[in-house]
Amino acid sequence: MDVLTPDEALQLADRHWHIRGTVSALPSYADQNFRIRSAAGEYVLKVAHPSWSRPDLELENLAMMTLAAREPGLHWPQVQRATDGQHLLTLPIHGQTCHVRMVSFVPGCTYAEVIEGLGPAQREILHASLGRAVGLLTRGLQGFEHPAADRRHDWNLLRLPELRGEISGIEDEGLRAIVQAHLDAFCAHLPEWRKRLPIAVLHNDANDLNVIVAVGDDVPRVSAVIDFGDMCTSFRLADLAIACTYAMQHEADPMACARTIVGGYLAACPLQRAELEHLHDFILARLCHSVLMATRAHREDPDNPFIMVSQRGVRALLRHLADIDRGAIAGPFLESSHD
Missing domain, CATH: 3.90.1200.10 (Aminoglycoside phosphotransferase (APH), C-terminal lobe)
Structure with missing residues (x-):
């Protein structure tokens, strides 16, 4: 998977989530993750490695959304819906099809x-x-x-x-x-x-x-x-x-x-x-x-x-x-x- 630059990640965040701010890359074994600090809060843009299937990532997102609704006493990562209402986007990036999502950054x-x-x-x-x-x-x-x-x-x-x-x-x-x-x-x-x-x-x-x-x-x-x-x-x-x-x-x-x-x-x-x-x-x-x-x-x-x-x-x-x-x-x- 071609490496996405922080500036390119921030452009994706702005285009699909209207999230703007400062960006930095986070360590990850295979995926590409970017921490974005904005006036509205802190987020993580997650670009999945091509080995992950869309159902795999849907499973994660829906589980986090379920936990956030049922057990708000803990700070689960909050899945952010894109401007079109989707919680998981499939986008062309550097000639590859990639699954992209946004979650809240969990401090601590x-x-x-x-x-x-x-x-x-x-x-x-x-x-x-x-x-x-x-x-x-x-x-x-x-x-x-x-x-x-x-x-x-x-x-x-x-x-x-x-x-x-x-x-x-x-x-x-x-x-x-x-x-x-x-x-x-x-x-x-x-x-x-x-x-x-x-x-x-x-x-x-x-x-x-x-x-x-x-x-x-x-x-x-x-x-x-x-x-x-x-x-x-x-x-x-x-x-x-x-x-x-x-x-x-x-x-x-x-x-x-x-x-x-x-x-x-x-x-x-x-x-x-x-x-x-x-x-x-x-x-x-x-x-x-x-x-x-x-x-x-x-x-x-x-x-x-x-x-x-x-x-x-x-x-x-x-x-x-x-x-x-x-x-x-x-x-x-x-x-x-x-x-």
């Missing part, structure tokens, strides 16, 4: 940027607010459907069994045995879980870089969840498990962190008892998923040093949780009322 810092500078009391408050935010995410997407959510997605836990062939590539023998054991257990239970546990459309990526914390408050609280590019249809429980997985990596006492997140989540969105009983299994499954995805990426690109660096926290947490009682996180909540 990422969870990863904030957490290391907090003391124990502030961390506990932040953990509870993270749980509440993900609970609102689940609650806001209840009943939401879109055909693109059923796409095959590498990070969908339902596809974890397909990564079994990567286990042999894990160099650490002890870690390889842990992943093998938990993957085998996940695969054995999967048919039963498909029948018993609720399936829903998920955000599927509430990691520490996609969770935004409001700045300027004495008490840091989660104000937004962004980046809806990994949405899929999977187990409802997965969004809570994913949030726990990333937050726990920052903590000396990961179990206490997870329990506080669960408490915040359940205050906003009850879960079935059966879901809570398997939360530990789902956290382990997400950690194994991460290890196997990184193992595959390293096999395909062995000279990239960043792939395995990001795995340090994942692998340390997986080793720790492998020896923890599976009721240690959710056990205190099992006698509470659930849906």
Whole structure:
């Protein structure tokens, strides 16, 4: 995809949204994103990589619009309609057909940027607010459907069994045995879980870089969840498990962190008892998923040093949780009322 200059991005914003201001490019893995500061507010013009289909982007937009309407307590990215009323435009840019949209810029810092500078009391408050935010995410997407959510997605836990062939590539023998054991257990239970546990459309990526914390408050609280590019249809429980997985990596006492997140989540969105009983299994499954995805990426690109660096926290947490009682996180909540 040819690179769009900031000036060209600003011209698109003016032509199709009547948004004018100062513009700067934002980092992005494959897409092109531009932050625009205007008198009316701040926005992000998003030009999708050609690999994204229009239904994929419609899924994201409609999910954000649904959350903004149902759960206004959080600052979801607000989808801006163009002057013709559309929320997603397909435009010719540099001889290519590109999908273009505009969303509000969400201010704040990422969870990863904030957490290391907090003391124990502030961390506990932040953990509870993270749980509440993900609970609102689940609650806001209840009943939401879109055909693109059923796409095959590498990070969908339902596809974890397909990564079994990567286990042999894990160099650490002890870690390889842990992943093998938990993957085998996940695969054995999967048919039963498909029948018993609720399936829903998920955000599927509430990691520490996609969770935004409001700045300027004495008490840091989660104000937004962004980046809806990994949405899929999977187990409802997965969004809570994913949030726990990333937050726990920052903590000396990961179990206490997870329990506080669960408490915040359940205050906003009850879960079935059966879901809570398997939360530990789902956290382990997400950690194994991460290890196997990184193992595959390293096999395909062995000279990239960043792939395995990001795995340090994942692998340390997986080793720790492998020896923890599976009721240690959710056990205190099992006698509470659930849906």
